[in-house]
Amino acid sequence: MIAAALFDQHRMHPAAEQEYTPYSPPPTAPLPEYLADLVVAALIDEVTLTPKPGLVDMRSRGAHRDLSWALMCHSAWALHSTFHAMAVAGQSMADLQRLREHIGFLGRQGEASMMRATGDINSHRGAIWALGLLVTAAAQDCNALAPAAVAARAGVLARIPDPFSPVLTGNKGQRACHEYRVGGARAQAQAGFPHVIEIALPCLERSRARGDKVNDARLNALLAVIAELDDTCILSRGGTAALASVQAGAQRVLAAGGAASPHGRSVLRQYEEELLVLHVSPGGAADLLAATLFLDQLRTDFVH
Structure with missing residues (x-):
């Protein structure tokens, strides 16, 4: 399967900053498997x-003590069946309320699978939400994949609304939304x-266009996302002062030429050191980058 192939492709270079070739599965498999x-x-790739x-x-590990590249790859692979089931649901369930409730159930199952795979470490909770919605939506209409x-x-x-979703999860992101009055991942979706x-996508296009x-x-x-996002991962660790510093730092890098x-x-490099001192990580922006990469490759394969 592709996750194993990606792991093998990159594991020999754990300290590399070299250019790599992102993997794209051929769009010839059944749609849910492909998605x-x-x-x-x-x-x-993220x-x-x-x-x-x-x-x-x-x-x-960046600002994380409990995560690693290998663990994140393992977590991503453990979620394959969850995303496959969501794509099947998107392709086959026309009733939107039933579909929403079903993918909510699948997402909670996927979160439990992730926690089992990682030893109770949250590696991809935000990604399950964002990419789960996107993979379901992609499967709903294979003729409209822009x-x-x-x-x-x-x-x-x-x-x-999903009536079966817990109102209070106790997650750091939800607490940050309430404390700092931001919308978080839910409002973004x-x-x-x-x-x-x-x-993100326009910035990606501009960067590629200039070579x-x-x-x-x-x-x-x-x-570009970090510079604009009210990232609850940053807010939960460092509050509004850390968020302002992180956003300003990203803007400085882009203003310096990217x-x-x-x-x-x-x-x-200076910006990286600042984030390590602050001990914050823009995890919400990372989830949106993964969503960007998913939609960008989908467009490359299917939109002409």
């Missing part, structure tokens, strides 16, 4: 992207993923 493969590929400020990558169309359908699903559609390599274009897209320029890369 699940594509989500896992996006998750592994964690493999190096260097990332404050985040797990191929060099280090990023904006998929994100809009995901937004419709996210706005449907309900709005149709604006930071993906309006910020940036894959790594640099993706780092720029990540930085990850592809020598000056931008120098500023990025």
Whole structure:
């Protein structure tokens, strides 16, 4: 399966910052299998992207003590069956309320699978929410797979109440939403993923158009999201002061020319040190980068 292939492809270079070739599953498999493969590929490409400020990558754990590149890859692979089941549901269930309730159930099952695979470490809770909605929405209409169309359908699903979802989860992200009065991952999805559609994907396109390599274009897209997102992962660790500092730092890197320029890369190294001192990690932005990679590859394979 593709996750194992990706792991084998990258594991020999745990400290590398070299350019790598992202994996894309051939769009010839049955749609649910293809979509699940594509989500896992996006998750592994996200964690493999190096260097990332404050985040797990191929060099280090970033600001995390309990996560590693290998664990994140293992977690992504453990979620393949969850995303496959969600894609099957999106393809086969026309009643939106029933579909929303079913993928909510699958997502909670997937979270339990993730926790078993990681020894009770939260590696991909936010990604299960965001990419679960997107993979379901993609499967709903194989003739409308442009990023904006998929994100809009995901937004419709996210706005449907799930009566079986716990009102209070105790998760750090939910607590940060209440404490700092931000929308978090739920509001991002309900709005149709604006930071993906309006910020990350256009930045990715601009970077590629000027000749940036894959790594640099993706780092720029990540930085563009960090610069604008009220990331509950940062808020939960460092509050509003840390969030403002992290957003300003990402803006500085981009203003210096981004990850592809020598000056931008120098500023990025300084920015990494700042996040380690703050002990914060832009995990919400990382989830949105994985969503961006998923939609970007979907567009490449199917939208002409």
